[in-house]
Amino acid sequence: MSTPASPPEAERTGAPPVRIGALVPLTRPGWVEAGRHLLAGLDLAAREANGSGGIAGRPLELLVRDTAADPQRATAAVDELDRLGVAALVGEYHSVVARAAAARADALGLPFLCSSAVLDALTDRPTEVVARLAPAQSHGWRTYADFLLGAGHRSIAVAAEPSVYWATGTGILRDRLAARGATVAECDMRALSPADLCEELADRRTTALLLLVGYPEPAVPIVRAVRRDPRLAGVLVGAPAGQPEFPAWAALLGEDGAGIPFLRYLPERLGPLGTRVGAALRERLGEAPSFVAFEGYDTIAVLTEVLRTRGTERTGVSGAWPHVAVEGTRGTIRFSRVPGIGVRQWAWPPVQVVDRDPAAPDRFRVLHSG
Incomplete structure (x- = not known):
């Protein structure tokens, strides 16, 4: 499944897309509702990025893979997306699935910005390749x-x-x-x-x-x-x-x-960006967006900034995690080292x-x- 670039600003150049692999639970036994909200946020932010010029004139393209809450399926998807030359991976809701994906991404040197999974031990060892938006469990x-x-x-x-x-x-x-x-x-x-x-x-x-x-x-x-x-x-x-x-x-x-x-994982009150994004997500989903939808949007917002400032090479993307400072829908996102957690972590999103x-x-x- 692919989400193509649609806004004309990034299409007119004819440049090849910057491909991003997106791991999302879209069928049972995965939590399909969470997957739908996560994908809505990812897709909205990608389309907005393309509407503002993409990545140096190249459109972002999401290559979406359904994990169905299956770690083995997720690992196979990471391998496939690696062969397709994606610049980075994003997404995943289920912690055990995200852990399998993170291990494979780390082994391949493929940057992975995990949107929603919270298991503390997302990787067995400290890594510079993986970063996470969701708070640790x-x-x-x-x-x-x-x-x-x-x-x-x-x-x-x-x-x-x-x-x-x-x-x-x-x-x-x-x-x-x-x-x-x-x-x-x-x-x-x-x-x-x-x-x-x-x-x-x-x-x-x-x-x-x-x-x-x-x-x-x-x-x-x-x-x-x-x-x-x-x-x-x-x-x-x-x-x-x-x-x-x-x-x-x-x-x-x-x-x-x-x-x-x-x-x-929402603040008591959303700021101007969160309010605007929340309205757009509500229109897309036909219902109130969950915090998972905001996590999806923030993931692509962070990755867009990294790709625009650091380029699309994988080493540049993963090397950027310590330097990120992006205004997301729920606050300023920065990644740091947290004791006991092996990935770069936003510490912390708001928790309610x-x-x-x-x-x-x-x-x-x-x-x-x-």
Whole structure:
């Protein structure tokens, strides 16, 4: 799949395009909604770059590859895009997939600007080839833990499935919460039905349940079961990974999907650029843009500046990460070295804990900022 240059300013030169590989989950079992928003942001920024002259008169062209949440498929896509001569890679939402793509890109010396994946260990070793816009999981999930503590929760359960991402998240939460006297009980959803989970929560006198599971299954049935159990009327249901961000969550769960706090990476108020981009994304998507769409736009905004100032050779692109200072939709983007993280990292995008307002599920409430 390719997104060709359309605006005339970059087309009239007849110069060959600057190709950028874009990794996006567009089919199941990938999170298709997130992929659609990510691609909308990437594509909008690429078209705007072409409308302002492209890269020294050469149009940007996105070569889009569907990862479908499959690490092996992503690795094969990186190899293919490398053979096609892309100047850089962008995108990917799923952390485990992005980790596989980052490892292959690093081995090939192919610059990769990761848009949305948050796993701290995006690479096994420090690298100059990979940079990341999204905050590391440890940063965002500690913010979520602080929200829980501030809300008075001390008996917390996680409904978890096996995954490096979920296991890492559980560890981050447990370390942060236990240091302040809270307990975290792990409920293995391979062995429990939603009804069984409700029994455990009632027995433990849990005050908060966090969904560290797949979406829509089993997250949606778990929410329904908990909401309908009168013993659990006071239990907070949370989804730190952000499932309630997208409209399909509200469509599937209705009122049951409100009041479930999640992480998103937006400021309380967007500036002029963010407001303009948000309106354009809303028109493209036919719905309110998620933070993932803004991540996509910011990715191409950063890469456009790098290509214009440093050229299109791969070594120039990856060598530019420490020198970036680009005004994005959510603040000024710079990359630095963060202890424990092997890639160049924007430290940090704005982090919020948000939920859908029970009185108006289409409206979001900011509960905590980090």
